[in-house]
Amino acid sequence: MNSMKSGWFSELSDLWPGVALSLEVEEVLHSERSQFQEILIVNTKSHGRALMLDGAIQCTERDEFSYHEMISYLPLCSHSKPKNILIVGGGDGGTAREVAKHPDVERIILVDIDDRVIELSKQYLPRLSLGLINPKVTVVVGDGFEFLRNHHGEFDVIITDSSDPVGPAEHLFKQPYYELLKAALKPDGIIASQAGTIWESMQQVQNTLGHCKAVFPVATYAVTAVPTYPTGQIGFVLGSLDNQINFAEPKRMFNNEELDQMEIRYYNDKIHRAAFVLPRFVEKNLQSAQKTNS
Structure with missing residues (x-):
């Protein structure tokens, strides 16, 4: 409420x-x-x-760029050639805006269940909704769960830009969803999903990472600062079908001139590496996120 x-x-x-x-x-x-x-x-x-x-x-509008850049570029820059991208949720357009900036990205499909969020973002949030009208982006109004069931082996990167695990987003935080993500990826594909904050939602973080680990050979958790989110911090789970991947070492790095041209305000390769450095109490808590869903 x-x-x-x-x-x-x-x-x-x-x-x-x-x-x-x-x-x-x-x-x-x-x-x-x-x-x-x-x-x-x-x-x-x-x-x-x-x-x-x-x-x-x-x-x-003041701090959204931190979240949208990090949920986009942590997975994109961990992939060697991210051409085909799926965004589940993200009806405000912010994640699509950032993903579309990446020079390797050719095709983006955004699936959001609520057409009103899409339309109202276009009307009232023009800085974010740029992503909804980018020529690389195709917007689909529908259930991401159902969309994934009908698309197998198609995407290099799938980003789940969801709200919290209540209401229409609740099923996006459970293991069957991660199994659908896996099936929709190409052989070296990567997923990234909003996963909550360790300061107030540690159990949620543990559960979400556990679901990801149960499905993907490599899975990890990373953080970013967003002042207007609970506790000022939010995290992401990332999973990959490439069992040799090191998420903490980006495969694609941009220099300052490129970042300026892309209008990137938060992300760079140093921030990328730092996002995976977690406090000791977090590391200890996440060790209990087992590879089988308890």
């Missing part, structure tokens, strides 16, 4: 009990209940426009 009180939006969730982030709201731009979820778009005093789904902040 969310709370609007005295001009402030506060994110309240059972996923992180006792913790809330608040943003001062200058204007409510749009609010509706779609077929799948509550959608709220506001203009904030300090972070530009913000998108909330079912009361949880999905992105703000």
